[in-house]
Amino acid sequence: MLPGAALRVRTSKLWGAMADRIWTAALLVIGDEILSGRTQDKNVGQIALWLNIQGIRLKEVRVVADEMAAIGDAVTALRAGYDYLFTTGGIGPTHDDITVDAIAAALGLPVVVDDRARAILEAHYAARGGVTEARLRMARVPEGASLIENPMSGAPGIKIGNIHVLAGVPHIAAMMLESLTGKLEGGQPVVSATIGAHAPESEVADMLAATERAHEGCQIGSYPFFRDGSVGANFVIRSTDEARLAACEEDLARRLIALGYDPVAGGI
Amino acid sequence: MLPGAALRVRTSKLWGAMADRIWTAALLVIGDEILSGRTQDKNVGQIALWLNIQGIRLKEVRVVADEMAAIGDAVTALRAGYDYLFTTGGIGPTHDDITVDAIAAALGLPVVVDDRARAILEAHYAARGGVTEARLRMARVPEGASLIENPMSGAPGIKIGNIHVLAGVPHIAAMMLESLTGKLEGGQPVVSATIGAHAPESEVADMLAATERAHEGCQIGSYPFFRDGSVGANFVIRSTDEARLAACEEDLARRLIALGYDPVAGGI
Numbered sequence: 258m259l260p261g262a263a264l265r266v267r268t269s270k271l272w273g274a275m276a277d278r279i280w281t282a283a284l285l286v287i288g289d290e291i292l293s294g295r296t297q298d299k300n301v302g303q304i305a306l307w308l309n310i311q312g313i314r315l316k317e318v319r320v321v322a323d324e325m326a327a328i329g330d331a332v333t334a335l336r337a338g339y340d341y342l343f344t345t346g347g348i349g350p351t352h353d354d355i356t357v358d359a360i361a362a363a364l365g366l367p368v369v370v371d372d373r374a375r376a377i378l379e380a381h382y383a384a385r386g387g388v389t390e391a392r393l394r395m396a397r398v399p400e401g402a403s404l405i406e407n408p409m410s411g412a413p414g415i416k417i418g419n420i421h422v423l424a425g426v427p428h429i430a431a432m433m434l435e436s437l438t439g440k441l442e443g444g445q446p447v448v449s450a451t452i453g454a455h456a457p458e459s460e461v462a463d464m465l466a467a468t469e470r471a472h473e474g475c476q477i478g479s480y481p482f483f484r485d486g487s488v489g490a491n492f493v494i495r496s497t498d499e500a501r502l503a504a505c506e507e508d509l510a511r512r513l514i515a516l517g518y519d520p521v522a523g524g525i
Numbered sequence: 526m527l528p529g530a531a532l533r534v535r536t537s538k539l540w541g542a543m544a545d546r547i548w549t550a551a552l553l554v555i556g557d558e559i560l561s562g563r564t565q566d567k568n569v570g571q572i573a574l575w576l577n578i579q580g581i582r583l584k585e586v587r588v589v590a591d592e593m594a595a596i597g598d599a600v601t602a603l604r605a606g607y608d609y610l611f612t613t614g615g616i617g618p619t620h621d622d623i624t625v626d627a628i629a630a631a632l633g634l635p636v637v638v639d640d641r642a643r644a645i646l647e648a649h650y651a652a653r654g655g656v657t658e659a660r661l662r663m664a665r666v667p668e669g670a671s672l673i674e675n676p677m678s679g680a681p682g683i684k685i686g687n688i689h690v691l692a693g694v695p696h697i698a699a700m701m702l703e704s705l706t707g708k709l710e711g712g713q714p715v716v717s718a719t720i721g722a723h724a725p726e727s728e729v730a731d732m733l734a735a736t737e738r739a740h741e742g743c744q745i746g747s748y749p750f751f752r753d754g755s756v757g758a759n760f761v762i763r764s765t766d767e768a769r770l771a772a773c774e775e776d777l778a779r780r781l782i783a784l785g786y787d788p789v790a791g792g793i
Contacts, residue, residue: 289746292583293715294573295761296748298566301588305562315560317595320569320586323746327585350727351747352734391730410751426749447561459618462659466620478557478591479619480564481694483678493563 280313280443283335286320287328287346287356288425299427300345307434312443313341323347328359336420341441346425348412350391356422357415361399364417371398374413381411406436445497450506453525454518455489457481464512465492472505474498482525491524548581548711551603554588555596555614555624556693567695568613575702580711581609591615596627604688609709614693616680618659624690625683629667632685639666642681649679674704713765718774721793722786723757725749732780733760740773742766750793759792 284304290296298320305315316339321327328347336342347356361368374396378388388396395412398404405414405421407429414433415422421437423430454461458481469477474496481490492509496502510520552572558564566588573583584607589595596615604610615624629636642664646656656664663680666672673682673689675697682701683690689705691698722729726749737745742764749758760777764770778788 286586289744289763290748290761291569292573292586293717293761293763294570294577294583295717297570301559302562302565305560309562315562316590318554318560318586318588322584349747349749351730352737353744353746385725389727392727394730395727426751428751449561449563457653459657459660459663462619462662469620476557476621478621479617480558481617483694483696493558493561495557495561 278444280341281316281339282308282313282341282343283317283319283339284315285328285331285335285342285344286318286425287323287344288320289322289353291320292322300423300425300430303427303431304343304345304434307438309446311438311441312446313441314447323353323355325355325359325362328356329363332360332363332420336418340419342420343423344420345423345430348395348414348422348424350394350412354394357397357399360417360420360422364399366399366401366417368397369400370396371402371404374398374404377404377413378411405433407433408436447495447497448499448502449493449495450502451491451493451522451524452506452509452513453489453491453521453523454513455487455525456513456516456518457488458490461490461513461516461518464516465509468505468509468512472501472508474501475505477505477509489525493524546712548609549584549607550576550581550609550611551585551587551607552583553596553599553603553610553612554586554693555591555612556588557590557621559588560590568691568693568698571695571699572611572613572702575706577714579706579709580714581709582715591621591623593623593627593630596624597631600628600631600688604686608687610688611691612688613691613698616663616682616690616692618662622662625665625667628685628688628690632667634667634669634685636665637668638664639670639672642666642672645672645681646679673701675701676704715763715765716767716770717761717763718770719759719761719790719792720774720777720781721757721759721789721791722781723755723793724781724784724786725756726758729758729781729784729786732784733777736773736777736780740769740776742769743773745773745777757793761792 291298301318308315319331321331347354378396382388398415399417402415402417407413409429409432423433465477476495478493479490494505513520559566569586576583587599589599615622646664650656666683667685670683670685675681677697677700691701744763746761747758762773781788
């Protein structure tokens with residue numbers, strides 16, 4: 258055996274193990290406006306989809322009020338429980354923007370004005386009256402943080418440890434995600450296929466469970482609908498393996514036909 | 526002093542204290558479909574608004590996957606941390622519907638088939654082939670639970686202790702809320718007023734903080750927008766006291782005018 262052979266085998270096994278590793282994230286949505294019902298959240302969906310493309314699974318979301326203790330408790334639990342923690346909201350210039358203070362307190366770090374962030378704000382506001390004390394609030398970070406670029410409104414996002422602090426305004430959050438694209442370590446993205454049928458869930462429940470059991474590495478979710486007097490469900494198959502997904506999808510369609518239903522690829 | 530007078534005073538003081546008490550709730554959204562980004566949640570907003578009418582404040586939302594441990598951990602934390610816990614999702618007939626099992630496990634209770642729920646399902650499915658084993662899954666409850674009526678699809682919601690288990694399909698959840706209306710103890714609902722202005726947040730940040738400080742019992746949230754090349758914010762004042770709210774609203778409008786902005790009642 259050549260000296261390198263054993264090493265190559267080991268490397269390949271290690272690579273296999275790393276590719277199989279599931280990378281996880283939590284999202285903390287900070288804001289009274291979601292909890293009061295005034296504003297419909299739009300960040301959960303876009304962050305979930307973006308994370309999946311990075312090979313990271315969103316495993317938990319929490320929404321808390323603009324309160325130091327509530328934010329701090331959630332940060333402490335979520336940064337320890339998942340590979341990544343994302344937060345949205347509470348990083349503007351007003352008195353209710355306390356995300357940076359709450360995260361710094363949870364980490365036991367002082368809040369400092371970041372020189373690069375201050376320079377970004379000075380350039381952004383040069384033609385708009387300069388950097389006032391309120392605007393300078395947006396350059397405050399927990400000590401040791403790095404910045405997440407925001408080409409839109411100047412004020413940057415913040416990265417400290419595994420915590421990524423994003424804006425609450427959805428299209429600014431989207432731009433911050435864009436500047437993070439490809440920069441986070443992840444695993445295999447989850448691929449999915451949807452089949453719809455005008456089948457009452459309770460008529461196909463046993464078949465669905467049996468189909469899932471027959472296809473290792475695939476999960477089937479069932480999402481009922483009641484529309485225009487019509488009852489049915491969409492079945493979403495998820496896997497990290499394209500071939501397994503395709504086999505499960507074909508089998509599920511066949512089993513639906515056997516029960517007398519008409520499967521609709523892509524869902525209803 | 527008449528014998529009843531002291532009692533009346535005490536009663537009235539007690540009533541005052543109870544009216545001031547803030548009743549809190551958490552919502553646990555159960556479902557892979559929200560975490561994958563496939564489905565946009567619609568329950569947070571409707572439950573938040575409904576709770577406020579009952580005089581109960583939604584203080585925290587968590588979204589977790591269809592996994593026993595994730596649901597159980599969240600139930601254990603949230604039922605202890607708030608006056609009420611609501612859950613949505615995972616109470617249908619399919620294999621991924623494990624909410625009842627997870628809650629029962631978290632409470633250390635066995636799962637039993639509820640006779641009233643079974644009777645409701647038998648009546649509902651009488652003309653649709655009767656109650657199959659899969660359908661009977663929807664009559665399973667943690668031992669000692671009571672039912673929450675669901676005029677829509679037969680399968681009831683569940684109340685066990687301070688936990689209220691609702692359907693995930695938004696209009697079925699809405700009907701279950703309807704049947705709970707007026708039945709939960711609560712305090713004063715929060716009233717709110719919104720003023721919009723084409724003012725960059727950073728230009729009014731100090732004024733907002735000063736206005737909030739000047740009006741006890743009022744909170745001001747600031748929600749920036751960037752639309753059609755226009756920058757501005759909506760300021761939402763919240764209070765449990767109508768008179769204080771009106772005074773703060775008038776003062777904020779006056780202060781915006783003093784800074785050269787045109788306040789828009791109701792928001793922009």
